Amino acid sequence: MELRTLGRSGCAVSALALGTMTFGAETDEAGAHEQLDVFTEAGGTLVDTADVYSAGASEEIVGRWLAARPADVRDRVVLATKGRFPMGEDANALGTSRRHLRRALDDSLSRLGVDHVDLYQLHAWDPLTPLEETLRFLDDAVRAGKVGYPGLSNFTGWQVQRAVDVAEREHLAVPVTLQPSYSLLVRGIEAEIVPACRYNGLGLLPWGPLGGGWLSGKYTRDQRPEGATRLGEDPGRGMEAYDRVAARARTWDVLEAVQDVAEARGATMPQVALAWLLARPAVSSVILGARTTDQLRGNLGAAGLALSAEETARLDAVSDPAEPDYPYGEVGTEQRSRDLAG
Numbered sequence: 020m021e022l023r024t025l026g027r028s029g030c031a032v033s034a035l036a037l038g039t040m041t042f043g044a045e046t047d048e049a050g051a052h053e054q055l056d057v058f059t060e061a062g063g064t065l066v067d068t069a070d071v072y073s074a075g076a077s078e079e080i081v082g083r084w085l086a087a088r089p090a091d092v093r094d095r096v097v098l099a100t101k102g103r104f105p106m107g108e109d110a111n112a113l114g115t116s117r118r119h120l121r122r123a124l125d126d127s128l129s130r131l132g133v134d135h136v137d138l139y140q141l142h143a144w145d146p147l148t149p150l151e152e153t154l155r156f157l158d159d160a161v162r163a164g165k166v167g168y169p170g171l172s173n174f175t176g177w178q179v180q181r182a183v184d185v186a187e188r189e190h191l192a193v194p195v196t197l198q199p200s201y202s203l204l205v206r207g208i209e210a211e212i213v214p215a216c217r218y219n220g221l222g223l224l225p226w227g228p229l230g231g232g233w234l235s236g237k238y239t240r241d242q243r244p245e246g247a248t249r250l251g252e253d254p255g256r257g258m259e260a261y262d263r264v265a266a267r268a269r270t271w272d273v274l275e276a277v278q279d280v281a282e283a284r285g286a287t288m289p290q291v292a293l294a295w296l297l298a299r300p301a302v303s304s305v306i307l308g309a310r311t312t313d314q315l316r317g318n319l320g321a322a323g324l325a326l327s328a329e330e331t332a333r334l335d336a337v338s339d340p341a342e343p344d345y346p347y348g349e350v351g352t353e354q355r356s357r358d359l360a361g
Contacts, residue, residue: 020062020322023303025097026195026222028168030137032097034297035322036065037315038226038308043076045310051080052087053312059092061319065304067198067224069101069142070127078130086132099224100127101172101198103142115145115153124160140170140198144178150185158191171221172198176211183219194221196303200258201225203273203292203338204233210347213301222303225296229318231259233270234292236278240271269338276337280330286320293321295334 021034037058042051055066068077078100085093102123105113113119124139139160141153157169171182171194179197186193197216199208201223216223229235243261264270274288281291296305309315326334344350 020319022064024222025065025138025168025303026170027220028195030097030168032065032304033063034302034304035063035293035319036067036099036224036304036306037063038306039066039068039077039081040072040308041310042068042080043073048080048083050312051077052084054309054315055081055084057312057315058307058319059095061322063319064095065097065099065224067099067306068131069104069140070106070123070130071101071104071142075106075126075130078127082130082132097137098131098133099138099140099170100131100136101140101142102127103145103172114148115141115156116148117152117156120153120156120160124165128165135165135167137167138170138196139166139168140172140196141174143173144175150182151189154182154186154189154191157194158186161192168192168195170194170196170198170224173200174212176215179212179215179219179221183221193219196222196224198224198226198306200227201296201299202228202230202234203277203295203334204230204264204270205258206338206340209340210342213299217301221301223299223301224304224306225302226306226308227258228293228296228305228307229289230264230292233259233264233274234277234288236274236288238265240265269340273334273338276333280326280334284324284330286324287317289318290321290324291326291330291334293318294324294326295331297321298326298331 022031023034024030025032037054066081068081070078102120103113103115106123111118128134157166160166161169169192171179174197182194199212201208205227238261277288277291281288293305296302307315307318309318342348
């Protein structure tokens with residue numbers, strides 16, 4: 020599997036990462052350990068979890084897997100987790116305050132059975148905590164050897180820039196990654212967030228690369244989802260809610276194009292969608308989330324798939340979110356351009 024650096028750090032990670040949000044909920048411990056084995060045997064190194072995944076059970080499952088594996092396997096794993104969301108009922112059991120993050124990080128290390136993690140990510144922005152307080156805690160954690168690198172998740176463009184500016188001004192550890200939702204169906208981050216990350220050297224770790232299952236091709240226009248799928252069990256779930264996504268003509272245009280490319284290449288639709296994302300600017304590693312080992316094995320096939328310029332151009336065009344002329348479209352872009360040739 021291809022290796023890339025974790026943003027502007029010198030840490031090498033696999034271009035495909037294993038997300039563990041399903042562990043302890045949709046995937047039992049035996050299935051989770053099997054996924055971790057298959058992933059690492061395929062050359063995968065970056066394993067991403069969070070304290071809030073299954074209320075800590077995901078970290079515990081990953082920790083027991085690490086403890087049961089030989090040193091050469093453990094040493095290859097680049098371990099990432101996150102903190103910010105509620106882990107209790109108390110008012111201080113969430114957010115990015117020093118008080119909460121200190122407890123959250125120590126609890127994560129305990130559940131994982133390790134003395135440090137390679138990447139510790141703020142799971143989202145906290146409007147109540149001064150950024151200086153949060154970033155100073157992360158710097159302290161890096162200096163204490165509990166964290167290798169700080170990272171961000173679900174930040175907007177201005178929040179990314181602000182975090183980098185404050186860290187550099189105060190001579191604190193600067194975030195090296197951002198984990199956003201990003202796929203052929205979710206490209207809004209390209210307007211401000213991707214440019215902010217590229218300018219500051221942050222690597223992208225996209226989550227939801229298959230649009231919550233939509234890009235697998237398992238949903239159709241004329242049949243609301245049923246059965247053992249995420250939307251089959253809860254059609255109104257989150258960003259990928261069936262009625263919301265199905266109402267967009269662009270959704271079906273994208274799915275048709277992905278299917279055409281997949282059939283022409285003898286690949287699966289998920290592999291095509293992942294290959295497109297792997298080639299996007301600033302992407303360090305794409306996070307795979309699977310319920311089953313078979314799904315994971317299929318998605319890992321994207322590691323060897325390189326789309327042609329023509330295939331990429333078609334997918335780019337059909338998935339274009341059509342930003343308004345100002346400030347992101349042709350008019351706004353022209354206003355910000357400069358040509359020395361006149």
